[in-house]
Amino acid sequence: MNRFAVRFTYLLPIEGEPIEDGVLVVEDGRIAAVGRWGEVALDGANVIDTRPSVGLPTLVNTHTHTAMVAYRGLADDLPLFKWLEEYIWPAEGKTVSPEMVRLAYRLAVAEMVSGGTGAINDMYFFQEAAAEVLEEIGFRGVLAEGLIDFPTPSFGKPEEGIRIAERQLESNGRYRYVRFGVALHAPYSCSEALLRRGHELAKHHSVPLHMHVAETEDEVRQITERYGKRPVEFLDSLGLFEGVHFIAAHSVHLSEGEMRIYAERGVNVAHDPESNMKLASGVAPVPDYLRLGITVGLATDGAASNNDLDMFSEMRTAALLHKVVRMDPTVMDARSVVEMATLGGAKVLGLDSLIGSLRVGKRADFIAVSLDRPHLQPIYDPYSHLVYAAKSSDVDWVFVDGRPLKREGVLTFVEEGEITEMGERLRRMVLRALR
Secondary structure (H helix, E strand, C coil): CCEEEEEEEEECCCCCCCEEEEEEEEECCEEEEEEECCCCCCCCCEEEECCCEEEEECEEEEEECHHHHHHCCCCCCCCHHHHHHHHHHHHHHHHCCHHHHHHHHHHHHHHHHHCCEEEEEEEECCHHHHHHHHHHHCCEEEEEEEECCCCCCCCCCHHHHHHHHHHHHHCCCCCCCEEECEEECCCCCCCHHHHHHHHHHHHHHCCEEEEEECCCHHHHHHHHHHHCCCHHHHHHHCCCCCCCEEEEEECCCCCHHHHHHHHHHCCEEEECHHHHHHCCCCCCCHHHHHHCCCCEEECCCCCCCCCCCCHHHHHHHHHHHHHHHHCCCCCCCHHHHHHHHHHHHHHHHCCCCCCCCCCCCCECCEEEEECCCHHHCCCCCHHHHHHHCCCHHHEEEEEECCEEEEECCEECCCCCCHHHHHHHHHHHHHHHHHC
C-alpha cells in the first residue's frame, strides 16, 4: 500500500470551504482523507510539508491542440481564417506526423505540468501517438482525431478519418490516463453528413463530442448564408446536442435564443479568453452562460494562437476581461474562476467523478502553489491570490494519480537540457519542411 500525506497552509477542496493548515492523505493514488492538520489520522503516513502553500486540484484545460506547440510564434497577428488557411493548415500538411506529435506532446505536457495542469481535452491528428506520450508520463487526456471535410495529415477523405476515430474509440478501456472521444472541427468545415456521422459515433460509444462553435462573426455569417440558421440553431436542427456529452469550444457569438438551446440541451462550453483576444474573435458571454446554469471550463486553445498553455494566465484574463466588458467588478469573482479551472473543467470533460475537487475517493490529482514569493505576501484570501497574483511558475508540486510529476519545482519526467533540445528539434523539423 502506497500511503502519504501532504500539508498545506491553505487547502482548497473546491467542494467546500478553504481549510487553514490543511492536510491531504493519499492512498494508492486516491484521496483517503481531507481535513485540518491534527484532526486527520495519518496512520504513519510519510508527510510532505509544502508550506507556505495553497493546495488545490490540478487545473483542467478544456480545449487545446497540444501538438501545435510546434508552431508557437510561427504566424502571429493575423485574423483566424487568414491564419488558418494561409499559414497553419499548409504548415501542418507538410510537417505533422506521428514523430512530430510525440515530440510536440512531450514538450507541451512539460509546459502544462510546470503550470499546474493535469488534464486536457484535445483535438488534433495522430492521436494514438499522443496517447502513448500521455500514458508514459501519467497525464490525463480526452483525445480525439480532428474530423474535417478536406485532407489532413492523418487521412485523405472524411471516411478515412471516421475509420481512424472508430479504431481509437474501440481502444477505450485499454488506457489508464487516456480516453478517446469524437471531434468535429467546426460547422463551416464539416458537411451535414460528416456532422451526423460524428454524432452517431459519439452517441454509440458514449464519449464526448468536441467541436469549435460560433468562434467568429465570419463563421456566423457563413453558416447563416449557407443554411439559413445561426451555428447553434443549425447544429440543434441536426440533433447534434441530443444524447451526447457535447463540448462547444469558444462559443463567442451566440444569440439569447442560442444560449437557451445550450442550457436546455446541457451543452458544455470551453472558454478560451486569450486565444479569442489574440485572434480578435470577440468575447464569449460567459457570465450569461453561468447565469443560465451552463457548465463552463477554461481553456488555452493551441499554443500557435495563444501563445502558451498557461492556465494561471487564463484565470487572470478571464476574471479581468469580463469585468471590463460588463463594466461590473463583481462578475467572474476569483472563487468562480478557480472553480471553472478545476471542477468546472472536469465536468466539461465528463471526468468530475474522478478529478476536479479534493474529495475522499477521488483520484489524487492536486497541486501545491508556493506562497514563498514576494508577490504572494501578505495573504488574506487564497482564491484571490491564485487568480490575481499567482503565476504558473509558482507551482512547486503537481500530483496526478498520487504520482509527483513536479517535485519541489522540478519536473520528474524530463532530463536537464531536454526541453531546449525538444524545442530545437521541432523548429528544425518545421523549417526544413517549409523551405
